Ligand SMILES: O=C(O)[C@@H](CO)OP(=O)(O)O
Ligand SMILES: [Mn+2]
């Protein structure tokens with residue numbers, strides 16, 4: 001999922017220094033080296049040049065060959081194929097919220113295009129984008145881009161990481177796997193480090209899962225545990241990081257009472273360190289490396305609660321939890337309490353992939369040149385909560401097998417000769433490629449697909465709410481008119497990325513910008529006698545205020561509304577149309593509970609095919 005969609009894996013044999021102690025098969029594999037920089041030109045995801053040892057939980061390479069899967073598509077009985085292209089456009093973070101008040105940016109925004117589309121009978125409805133409809137543990141879980149784009153791209157609902165980790169902890173299966181075995185080798189004489197997002201947001205991680213792992217390690221004999229925490233404020237209310245630190249400190253204190261030396265060692269805001277994605281800003285990962293591994297940061301404190309409170313600040317210059325500066329916890333002699341040393345174990349406790357890939361590369365690859373690591377601990381026993389990239393096999397070792405998402409819509413398309421173009425800006429580029437394709441990096445078929453990344457700026461997006469929407473629009477128009485692609489996919493990041501800043505006015509602007517861009521795109525599709533499907537992956541911009549249980553907006557002590565930076569539980573709108581779409585094609589009335597996973601089947605119908613039998617049913621009838 002590197003730049004340009006290449007994600008090319010090149011593995012060189014390397015005489016790696018053996019780990020301090022004999023390691024299990026999974027860890028004993030020669031340490032992989034950093035993949036070659038992604039090719040500027042589209043390139044297929046190359047298979048690993050040499051087999052990578054896989055944990056027991058993965059299907060063994062020697063499995064008997066499976067019957068070839070039948071990807072053939074049947075022409076639709078009543079919908080003929082379109083003359084022009086089919087556009088699938090995602091307005092990221094644009095929910096259809098029941099609260100239609102001044103805090104709903106999608107409602108406040110002047111959106112003449114979307115308003116007109118809403119008025120077209122039977123071609124507008126809303127669909128579920130959260131909870132069990134997208135494979136999350138409960139219907140109290142808001143949607144997110146990973147699960148949303150997985151469902152949109154695969155046409156199926158699969159149990160997602162959040163749920164798989166819950167199950168692995170509940171059943172104890174986590175403690176039986178090869179990943180746990182690997183870290184347990186550090187229990188006696190080394191330290192086990194846990195790095196990840198500290199909140200109960202459930203988008204990338206969950207604090208109770210961290211606690212489960214910490215207790216599991218302490219109960220199984222781990223002597224020394226260190227937590228490296230990334231403060232959230234994006235999936236949970238800003239300011240809540242203090243409470244999450246307090247709760248973690250209480251847990252660590254109880255582990256210490258039981259004789260386990262357990263402490264917080266370093267930290268910083270999730271948009272400041274470690275959790276970069278899609279190579280938007282590697283310097284974030286370097287700052288994380290310096291704090292977690294080397295014990296170096298601009299700020300040192302004796303305890304994490306003081307660190308977070310101090311670095312947030314309280315006056316007008318206060319920074320949000322997302323942007324807290326990196327810090328390191330030191331002892332009385334000002335020595336960092338938890339640097340990562342040779343032979344230590346490291347667990348990345350986020351289950352979600354996109355923001356863990358870069359730090360995984362830095363931890364895993366023997367040879368790595370993206371930034372100067374200064375020191376790469378030898379014999380590191382490194383695991384991810386999950387394997388984040390199945391194609392790169394990154395990391396090689398993990399605690400819970402990731403969701404298996406197979407037979408995604410892109411595979412059906414290329415196997416049936418349909419040409420595909422996908423684009424977004426950096427912040428959402430992997431969403432319309434990697435997540436869309438079931439967490440697979442690179443192309444499904446480099447001859448038939450083209451993925452284009454428009455580089456995002458590295459700023460707080462409320463300062464530039466148009467983001468790269470106009471550039472994405474221009475690129476999408478070019479792809480549509482080129483005649484080269486039957487399916488064109490685009491994602492506008494604005495309602496989501498600006499919504500996460502909590503800045504209502506900027507988010508209103510973000511929605512207005514997207515409305516203008518959508519208008520341009522639909523006009524082009526019409527001029528080509530094509531068809532379009534417009535939807536979103538989850539809510540965000542549709543509610544910008546924290547509310548009480550009855551939905552009443554909450555205000556701070558200063559009387560100002562308390563901003564909501566997170567996604568919402570709202571369903572999302574879906575619209576279909578286009579000059580090339582027969583009048584007879586309308587939304588069915590018999591699927592009131594449909595969700596994002598019903599979109600792929602719908603797209604195949606717009607393309608003139610019956611939908612694959614394994615997919616959730618189509619939303620349309622003709
Ligand atoms: O920014 C992110 O990582 C998440 C929120 O945690 O947003 P999205 O799911 O829209 O990518
Ligand atoms: Mn999203």
Ligand SMILES: [Mn+2]
Pocket residue numbers: 093145496497500540567
């Ligand atoms: Mn988001």
